[in-house]
Amino acid sequence: MISVSEATETLAAALGGGEAARLAAEALVEAEALGLPRFGFDMLDEWQPGLVVPKAGSTTAMEWRDCAQNFSPLGVAAATLDLKQAARAFGIAAVFLRGVKGFGRLAPFARYLADEGLLAIAGAEGPPFVAPYGGNRSVIGTNPIALGFGRGEGRLVVDTATSTATMADVKNARMKGKPLKDGVAIDADGRPTTVAADVAALLPRGGQIGSLVGLIVEVLAGVASEGRGDPNGRGVFFIAIDAGRIGDPESLLGELRRDWTDAGGYWPRGGDVSPDTELDDGVIERLETQLARMAASTQGEDK
Template identity: 35%
Template structure:
């Protein structure tokens, strides 16, 4: 049942809580700290759906019960790498990928890195900010499972497929991070947990009817933002995802 009970946590308390929960489902100390830092960063940036609430989804997801293997580079050149995420949560696999991107771009001037076999990518801005703080321009895209309808459609055909850009700047990078759906899937999940309505024009139920009911949207589909513009961007991000295997 939705509850209005709230608990105030300091940053260090939140980091410790998240890391402790992750260790209990098999992540080691270093992995847990990296994932926890990403979750708390989302909270501090004003994205609670990608913050501590995401811990519940990470732990409950069926993939979390499958065997995990180390994040591994399976193919690389001086300017590129393809990474097997080892069924680890994306917040960890993409942190590793961002570091690989930084290393290769510093050495060669440019880098293209793809990741497959992971889930829950987190806040895309987190990775482009990490890269751009080293003085590099960065673009990050994520092709997700199909949660969004095609333009004029009523069933899920595309992922929510966010795209983010980062440009170095003093004192902080210039960051743009957008999903191609009218609302993020994580926001729908959180709204369903809290019993809160969705904004108008964000989703359809499983009969193809507009809905503000988050639970109905989870078994229905989300709509692209900006009509054909969001659909077009989402389609291209999905196509780019093929490069990651």
């Protein structure tokens, strides 16, 4: 048996070691532990030995980066680490990424910033799968929005898509020959459909509010990053605020959490898993396969 922390160490080493590799590895192993392989080791399919090591060590309040030549989870992790330093230096800082391929989930990166004493807001745009509210074809991505704040037990990590479903859900339903739920998708004529093969666009989550929040994410992650429509990958943004400059945010966050959960509300924590969690054999096998492929392609490169 291998634990989450052991798998993280092994993968971090294979990704070149250091802080960014560790954070990227944490994100991918966590997704596997949560049963979300397409945000986990599937990402390693994109890893190649010739990829550029992401820029690191920059401390500016505003930064734009093109991640097209990076292994994307490493590119996002390096940007997260630099954003932490920038937010501490300036009080508030932002980084806008473009050319990002699959990097996993926003939650682990937002949680990392929260643990480091920052309030983090993040979002990602992507290929146009989602129609505007009331519209008849796809314009924006599934555009998740995330927030991380607080530490330990009381920590809040929101990470939610602004669409009803993902294209992976549609593919799954199609492969299994199962119908989709009502209200998830429309066909090429803009009519509601539950037939996976007929899906032309997904619908925004919760109607107009999800559509407007998806549009906000599209502007921040796609337009402000200049990454919208870039064939090399998606746009991602992170804003971080130094919570150390707020008087006593932890106690106010604790009160909000008590009020929220006492009223029956769900307090999201972004799906964090204990480092001691034992990984399933299937997960370990997937990791070993990827590590073997990475080692073999590196040797091929060395010759």
